[in-house]
Amino acid sequence: MSIPSILQREIDARLAHRGTGSRVRLVLAGSAMSVMGKLLAGQAPLRGRASLDLVVQPFDYRVARRFWGIEDPRLALRLNAIVGGTPAYRTGFVDHDSPGDDLDDWVVRRVLGSATPLFREARYLLTNEMEIRDEALYHAVLGAIAAGNNTRGGIAGHMERKTTDIAHPLAVLEDCQLIRKEIDPIRKRSLYRVAEPLVTFYEAIMRPSWSLLERGWADRVWQAARPRFTSQVVGPRFEHVCREFALARDWDGEFAAEVAAGIAPGGGRGQNIEVDVIALAPQDNHTRWLLSVGEAKWSEIMNVGHLKRLEQARDQLHTRGLDTRDTVLALYSGAGFDAALTDAAARDPRILLVDLPMLYGSA
Incomplete structure (x- = not known):
């Protein structure tokens, strides 16, 4: 008999004898x-017997x-691109060790060190x-x-x-x-998109150099991977955080119902x-x-060239039937x-410049 079936039997038996007045609760948790x-x-077996079905989400970037x-x-932001908003990565995994001013040293010690929990x-x-x-196949998909x-x-x-x-x-x-899965x-x-930042970091930085990391050459791997960290890890995470900012923002009395990346189709x-x-x-x-x-x-x-590109995108989206009369052109830069x-x-x-202090709500 499976564990859920055993739990079903015990729950039903307890309800039959004691009714619904019992204050005993069973909490099932898993990742x-x-x-x-x-x-x-x-x-x-447990269907219909739960009073709460809660998916605990990670902290957003501000929290x-x-x-x-x-x-x-x-x-x-750079730290968030590695560990996201999972609270346990701050507590049990690194024993409350915050990077301080030196992220490079922290990454080598706490993430790339072969004896560390992360x-x-x-x-x-x-x-x-x-x-x-087939883990190799799934890692290949995540890596792509x-x-x-x-x-x-x-x-x-990418996978051929x-x-x-x-x-x-x-x-x-x-x-x-x-x-x-996001919809344009x-x-x-x-x-x-990869949902867990730590998985993105692993696929982009760690998996290609796994044998070197197992040898204890974390510092060597990190020095070589830093440009890739910026382009493949931090850059995409920054774009995601900017979309989160846009979703939460009050746009002149209106909140967005949908925020995503997409294509502004041109005429040729x-x-x-x-x-x-x-x-x-x-x-x-x-x-x-x-x-x-x-x-x-x-x-x-960012410069006026980026602004002109957004103006063109806005005009092309207007031809797709959208109301662009009061569209805000937002430029996000780190x-x-x-x-x-x-x-x-x-x-x-109608031109909004969003820097990191504004993104984090401190401007």
Whole structure:
């Protein structure tokens, strides 16, 4: 007899003898979504016997910064790109050891050190899921996404596989909440992202150099991987955080119902514009309001050229039937803005410059 069946028998017996007045409660907790998700589904023994079904979400980027006790928003974002908002990574995994001012030293000591709890954690997140059999295949899918391939065709091409070969792994990884599927709000195409930052860090930084890390050469690996960390880990995480900012922001009395990355289709070949942040108002009986289009650059000082690109994207989205009369052009930068762009924003309230202090709510 399975454990859920035993629990069903005991719960039903207790209810039969004591009714519903008992204050005794059974708490079932677990981190493997493929296991926990089946406990109350379909014809499962415990279905109908739960008074609470709670998925505990990680902290958002602002709460995570406070939880780690980090003042510098740039350091907070770089750390968030590694450990996300999982509270246990601050407590049990690193024994409350915060990076301080030196993230490089902390990464070498606490993440890349082969004897540290975080070293194998990303691998365990995958092996904990009972639906996953061929770990190499699933790591290849995650690695392709972490490398910046977000469409089904792009992932398959990176792996040199057919798209039909990866349909099942994508579905399983999504069910396990190791990846999430986002929909381009304009072209309605699926985009896949790695949901857990530590998995992205593992696939982009650790897995390619695993044998060296097991030899204890963490510092050597990290020095070589730092440019890749910026481009494949921090950059995409920064874009995600910017979308979170746009979703939470009050856009002149209106909140976005949908925020995602997408394509502003052009009229000819090569004229499509990739947009990092598309914020749309709720759909009603009128033309849908495009609240904002935004571009995010982690390590690049933004200029008027970036603004003109957003203006073109806005105009192209207008031709797709969106109301763009009051659309805010949002430029998100981890490195700052040049004088000409700053002057342009000062003259036009529909141009929004978002730096790290504003992103974290301290400006």
